[in-house]
Amino acid sequence: xxxxxxxxxxxxxxxxxxxxxxxxxxxxxxxxxxxxxxxxxxxxxxxxxxxxxxxxxxxxxxxxxxxxxxxxxxxxxxxxxxxxxxxxxxxxxxxxxxxxxxxxxxxxxxxxxxxxxxxxxxxxxxxxxxxxxxxxxxxxxxxxxxxxxxxxxxxxxxxxxxxxxxx
Ligand SMILES: [Zn+2]
Ligand SMILES: [Zn+2]
Numbered sequence: 001x002x003x004x005x006x007x008x009x010x011x012x013x014x015x016x017x018x019x020x021x022x023x024x025x026x027x028x029x030x031x032x033x034x035x036x037x038x039x040x041x042x043x044x045x046x047x048x049x050x051x052x053x054x055x056x057x058x059x060x061x062x063x064x065x066x067x068x069x070x071x072x073x074x075x076x077x078x079x080x081x082x083x084x085x086x087x088x089x090x091x092x093x094x095x096x097x098x099x100x101x102x103x104x105x106x107x108x109x110x111x112x113x114x115x116x117x118x119x120x121x122x123x124x125x126x127x128x129x130x131x132x133x134x135x136x137x138x139x140x141x142x143x144x145x146x147x148x149x150x151x152x153x154x155x156x157x158x159x160x161x162x163x164x165x166x167x
Contacts, residue, residue: 022115023056027105042094042101049090050098055106055115061087062102064095073099 046052050061064073064083073081077094087095111117 020115022113023054023059025055025113026053027055027058027109028053039097039101042097045092045094045098046101049092050087052102055109058102058106059115062099062106065099065103075100 046061050057052058052061061083064071064079064081065075067073068075071081071083073079073083073096075096077096079096083099084095087098092098106114106116109116
């Protein structure tokens, strides 16, 4: 979807995505991630065995490390915590390494897109209610609407792509 969006010169326009939407973004070439050298064996394992694609997958894989005290995870390849055992069922040889790699990659994601960071407390740029009402009317009559720059998208990533053209 991001590739298609680039081809058609659209923008990922949501200023603020909900953590759920952030989790839907692909993790490997995250738009805001500093690209990191790939640790070959671990990366192969994450792709082939864990089938890790989205940020949500990375959240799942890194759970043992991020919540180590609750999950009783130990930083060794032989850890027997619930998450590591689940990973072993996928034939992962070193669940700790894979979880570490997933954790690092999550932490590198820019806070704007990072589901680990909390949503901003307030959103000052919301359209004034009166303008919203005017837009509703304009939409009905097929007139121009004023763009509300701070919409936090709540339902689906696809609604975050917008094409801006000269009127
Ligand atoms: Zn573990
Ligand atoms: Zn693995």
